[in-house]
Amino acid sequence: MATIRDVAKRAGVSVATVSRVLNETGYVHADTKAAVKKAIEELNYKPNYVARSLYQKSSRLIGLILPDITNPFFPELARAVEDVAHQYGYTVVLCNSDGDLEKEKHYLDVLTQNHADGLIVTTNRQNNLNYINLNIPVVALDRPLHESIPEVCADHYGGGKMATEYLIRRGCNFIAHVRGPGQLSPADERCRGFVNAAEKAGVPFYIVESQFDITISEQKVSELLDTYPRIDGIFAGNDLIAVAAVKVALKRGISIPEELQVIGFDGIPLSACFYPSITTIVQPIYEMGQCATKLLIQLITNQGVTAKKHCLPVKLVERETTKRMG
Structure with missing residues (x-):
């Protein structure tokens, strides 16, 4: 050599x-x-890029820490981060934390020791001192880290409100929200939007906490329908929960959408491929990853940023798990 x-x-x-x-x-x-x-x-x-990074204190590496790459939402984010980083001459190091704080801390140590130029982080822990005290740029993606750290997210509250109002307009009289984990910002904001819309309309509702996981959500939805068989609308905390809700309903012989309407959140490809295809609130997932990466590179190159929070709009896509009007 x-x-x-x-x-x-x-x-x-x-x-x-x-x-x-x-x-x-x-x-x-x-x-x-x-x-x-x-x-x-x-x-x-x-x-020898290791030697160069030691000399320059720069590696052209960007660390991307995600909580669960088995959730289809996160690979789409990662793809956008990698695409933009490559355009600017950076290499992305993907770290899957499994939502484990110790594993997250390990990756953080490895990335900083190898002189990563910056980090894009999706974590389940807000106000994490591990990130607040870093001396390299950090951007929070999808979930806030701290008020001092720039954040890119979607309008979770607006999306939750939009989904709930949609179910009510489609004639639902008793609605449930099978939400994501408690104290997780996107799940909390979607739930807040749900409650706001349901209370304003005076429609009875019930909330069940689940995980962003099909298997666990099937159990939660099954228990929900056992207890409240009159429920005729479900706002699912994400598309995986929506898939679980539809599976449980169809196994019970409940007609979708005639007897039960379901709407998800995220807009992952699975929601369109599943049968019946799932009505969902679509996040601009790729655009979120793009925005976060460009924002981080601005920080790395000392260009400064004009806004700490970038909240991207969501949209509703009608498919087969909700009734058509007229």
Whole structure:
């Protein structure tokens, strides 16, 4: 394997000159720069990026910490982050924390020790001192970290309100919200929107806490329908919960949407592929990942940011689990 000294010898220059070309620091004559680049190509030289990051205190690495990559929502976020980072010459290191604080802390230590230039984080823990005291840029994605840390999210409250009002307009008289985990900001905000709309309309409602998981949600929905068989509308905390609700209903012979209407949240591809296809509140998932990455790169390059919170709008997509008007 070729070394930097081999490149210097082939190009007829000093090691320091090769280093300046690689790191784009200092003045190097155009002819000399061309000779160095030619030598690099001929020798198929690969720079030692670890050594370069130690010298420059920069690695061109962005750490992306996500809580659960088995949830289809998060790979779509990751794809957007990777696409934008690549355009700007950064490499993304994906870390799946499983929602575990110790595992999250381990990844955080590894990323900072390897001089990651910045972090994009989706965590279940708000006001986490591990992030507040970092000396590298951090952007919170989907869930807030701290008021001092820039955040990119969707309008969870507005989406919850929109979904509930939609079910009521479609004739639902007793609605349930099978929500996501408690003390998780997106789940809390969607629930708040649900309660606001249901109370304003004077419609009886019931709330069940679940996880963003199909298996657990099937059990929760089954218990819900055992206890309250008159429920004719369910606002699910995300599309996975919506899938669970539809599965349970169909197994019981409950007609969708004639006897029970279901609406989800997220807009993951599964919601359109599942039968019957699921009416859902669509988050701009890819755009959220794009926005977070551009925001982080602005911070890394000291461009500054004009707003701490970027809340992107959601939209409702009608499919087969709700009634058509008229």
